[in-house]
Amino acid sequence: MTAQARAAVYPSPAGEERDGLPQWLLATDHKRIALMQFGTAFVLFLFQGALALTMRAQLAQPGMHILSPQSYLQFMTMHGTGMIALSVTPFALALGVYLVPLQLGAPRIAAPRATLLGYWLYVSGAIFLIWGFLAPDGASDGWWGYTPLSNTVYSPGAGESLWTAGVFLAAAGMVLQGATTLWTILRLRAPGLAMMRMPVFTWAQLVTVLMVVTAFPALLAAVSVVALDRLDPHLFAGNFWTFAYEQLFWFYGHPVVYVMFFPFVGCVAESLATFAGRRYFGYKGTVLALLAFAAGSMSVWGHHLFASGQQVNDYFSLTSIMLTIPAGVEYFGFLGTIIGGRLRYTTSMLFALTFIPQFAIGGLTGILAANPAIDYQLNNSYFILGHFHYTLFAGSVFGFFAGIYLWFPKATGVMLRERLGKLHWALLTVGTNTTFIPFFFLGWSGMPRWMAGYPANAGFTTLSLISSIGAGIIGVSMFVFAFNVYVSARFPVPAGPDPWQAHTLEWATSSPPPRFNFNLQYPVPRVRSYAPLLDIREDARLPRAPARPDSG
């Protein structure tokens, strides 16, 4: 493209954004909105983690010596709802809000103000949820809000109402961001960027936001049912309505865990490809597997209701076990990318590599529970807690950190310290497994969920103590990470556009990127595949320019 043509495509925009609090709070730059969301969600992540540490401090010994039963249930509700609605889902969406326009060579996200509205609805939801937690009659019905426990007869006062409002607002915000990200992928890609040239991360984000816009409305409806039930407990009296609520809730409640999974699989995929020095293996299979996996995840929600006696168990068992197929294809993609590559063991890569076996533990224990006969014994025991903490924490959170250590330099222009990063990784790996492996055995020996304390003769003491020690190690690892961020900001080591020799378009622009992502100095390169920068580097190594078909 000639300089003149380029200048026509990138006219200098009117009024570059200044720095200052109002400019951040009212940001219409998708990058700023995402960074605000990361910051908010991470602070809340640490808060919800502290709640977990308190619960684990109590559970380290028999009895209830720290928290009363009411307090414990409030802590547990805030931990569960907060982690899902206020931290991990917002992380998932924010990753897409930040990266998708960049990876697609687009100057912006679709409907930037709607994206900003999504952030502020989420913040108002967070305020209400925390308020509901701190209220004396605080929300204590767990993250499911099952009726009739959540109505005003059994949960009187403002706490549960604030929970209801908070969950609705936070989810509504995420629906908005899912919709704008979806439209960006479908309609705002750079010219020549066919769907089959999108990076693996963007494909992972596409299936995520498809699930968000399709399944999250069920939560908005379910929470509205709780709200109506709190206005008039006679409205939904009776077993039929109790179960109807559960169907509606879990129609959201299962896809949300995949919303909290796929973006982090995308992080792992990009990290593995970058630090194995080769393009991602099995791209087409992975794309199909992602679509099939996401569709499958819309069809399994009934497995949360196996033990109710009111569900079509055969169907949901079938669909749940079928998920192994696309999951297996994705694992082939991971392994095929690593095997034969020249691996660089950066912190991001370590997190990505650890994700692989740890998520497998979570996934396989899920398949075990997908058998209703087994689930009758394991349902609502610590075994299930172990299953989903392995998928969500040992899986998704590790994938999250793989993404953080990969993209932090791009977003800030500053490198994170590698040695502190590796210490963070080592502590987190040890802590995570120490905390959550005992959960499986505790569940197997009969410890149920939501237990504020247990008697000394129950046989839960030793494993609970080991688990609580692990939780402490997780806490220490988070301090190391926070310290890493502080040191890296205080004594910055500048990062160039592409410190990792990576493959996708966001690495072709400055760190941090300019207001509209690409400009005269950093134009969008030619895109011929899902690894455009790798293509360009490989071309440069050839003795003469090859004749390749144009991107069209």
Add this chain to the structure above:
Amino acid sequence: MTGVESLFRAPVVVAVWGACNTVLAGIAAGFVAAGRFPLAAQLAVYLYAGALCIIYAIAVALWLIRRREPLGRGLRLPRRPAAVLLLAAGVALLWLGLPFGRWLPITAAVPLAFALGLEISARRG
């Protein structure tokens, strides 16, 4: 573009996803029809059907809004972002009626009115 790339465009992707879900919902309907399940269990199929409507609506929207926006339009700064802050505040105040009484949602009229005013000025300017 290669054959696969030109075949697998955005509307096709959404259609494929919609087709996968339609098949899965169909299988659910088959199980329900073959067994004797209480109404509460049959709800599963209706829920899934409702979600399918959302997917098909996205496909239709994609079909109707086919033209891409020219790149230059993407480089204008959106106007009056404060409108969305006020909108969020208004919606939040509406919900505060649930814990604290029915008079609170009335106060939502203030931020919502300002939001509307800002939005009108943004579109007119």
Add this chain to the structure above:
Amino acid sequence: MPAAGRWIGRCAQLCGLYHSTMDFWLQVVSPAAFSRFLRTRALPGVIAATGAAA
């Protein structure tokens, strides 16, 4: 079938404030003893009719 004797059961659904202490006892007996129980509502030894732990 589990062996005869007393087995503890724990509440497996979040039911409210006292969920953690909502335990119950399961008494496993032979089929003959169970038939006798159905006729006479009397069980030898262990659990009294009120269900209080022995």
